Amino acid sequence: MARTVAMFTDVSLCIGCRACQVACKQWNQLPAEEPEWTGTYQNHANFTDKTYRLVRFIEKKDEKGALIWHLMSDVCKHCAQAGCLEACPTGAIYRTQYGTVNINQDICNGCRYCVSACPFGVVAFNHDTGRASKCTFCNDRLHNGLGPACAKACPTESIQFGFRDELAAKARKRVEELKKMGYKNAQLYGEDQNGPLGGLNAFFLLLDKPSGYGLPEKPRLPQNNVFVDSLLSIGSALLVGIGAVVAFRERGGKE
């Protein structure tokens, strides 16, 4: 396995130009979609099968009541423990040698389990192809020594591409700087490899709590439930089995 790569999205640098969103569409040849009114400048409300990078425009009020924007370029997190990958019954979703998570379109059969299993609502179903789709981390570019198109296009370096360990060190330094500058809520999301989901290979620097950006505060690997749910099912099966044995046993000539 090659050294794990990552994307670091620093929302404090995002200016909402959506170059990343456009670059992603162009490189991955994703068709345009009908715009929708989401209440802010954001389009679309969430990831779709044709939008893998999505700039969120979140309108907030500061302490004085003035309008402020929280801008965030959101993307597939390429979780170290990925709910979509574990859920996939076909093995179409796999971990690349770079540590990213990708959907093999030649194997996916369109069961949509991954869509429900993603803790971040990233994976979307493409009704035209009948398959699930999401950010590929520009897998083709990666194999040719290029970073993802979104990071390449970002004019402010809000999106950075690199090796995970180097980027994480950079991110930790940056969050300290921001705190010194008075951004009290500045925090890293997904940088910690001992944290939820074993860390995210696309991690973020946020200026507000995660739920302010529509991110789960404590994302969980859905498959963590499998063991306990299975044990409880076995308990239920034992009760049914005992009940049936009692019901059908010979009752001393009573019948």
Next chain:
Amino acid sequence: MPLLQSADWPLLIDLYFFLAGLAGGAFVIATIAHLLGGQRNREVVRVGYYLALIALIPAPILLIMDLGMPSRFVHMLMVAKPDVTIGMDAINLGPLHLKPFSPMNMGAWALLGLSGFAFLAALAVFLEDTKRGRDLSAFKTTVGVIGGFFAFFLAAYPGVLLGATARPLFQNGKFLGALFLAVGATTGAAAIALILSFLGQEGTGSLSRLRRITVPALLLQAATLALFVLTVGMSGGEGAAQSLALLLSGPYSLTFWVGAVVVGLVVPLVLEVSGRQQVKPGLVAISAILILIGGFLVKYVIIAAGQVVLS
């Protein structure tokens, strides 16, 4: 509120989950009835094994119809794929793959397994019926016991599958697998009882024995349903309270309370317990139909409410 998406599994899948549970329940009941006196319980064994096979015939068709790429249904079990990491503890045997933490993959194997054993069991019953076979009791025992494990698995796994998603209603509740298994038992027993009640007098002994499994299974269904709701409510998970409200007091509450609770649990329990001394085939049939309707609705309504995308 975390931004989540939903698979939006349609009614086809609810119907499949219902049939899988019914087949599993009927198979297990037939097996236990066979083990504890095949001759006395002959009718239950016969109807149970036939029913399991008949319920399983449309099952794969429903699943395949729902796929975005129906021609690739076999990928659930096998596909020639590059040597890559496809999940925790995944086992690759040539093109075959087994993913213990993907209930959908495991369920596909269980469906294949039970289909095979249900076919063999029904074949044994058929050969005995036509008197062409010798005594196939030992064969039925082997098929029934091994198939029984697949049957339990098939009845329960859809609940575990739902629990292993990020949907707040499913993820935060325990007991979905346990509930689905109990529903499999009640609907399996009810379907056998419904058929026996049409067969007339010769089935009454079997009907009273079926009632003795139906009543505790209904109580188990009620208990696991209550525990599911309680665990979601007490989890404090993000979005759990909102999605539970959809089920208990929102747009799905009528189906839940009237369909799943009153029709599916309360009325059948009253009917089953009130006719304590005597078995009336008419009442048994009514109770069985209500159990079947309720068993479908409880699965449908939980899946429907859990798949609503909250904002």
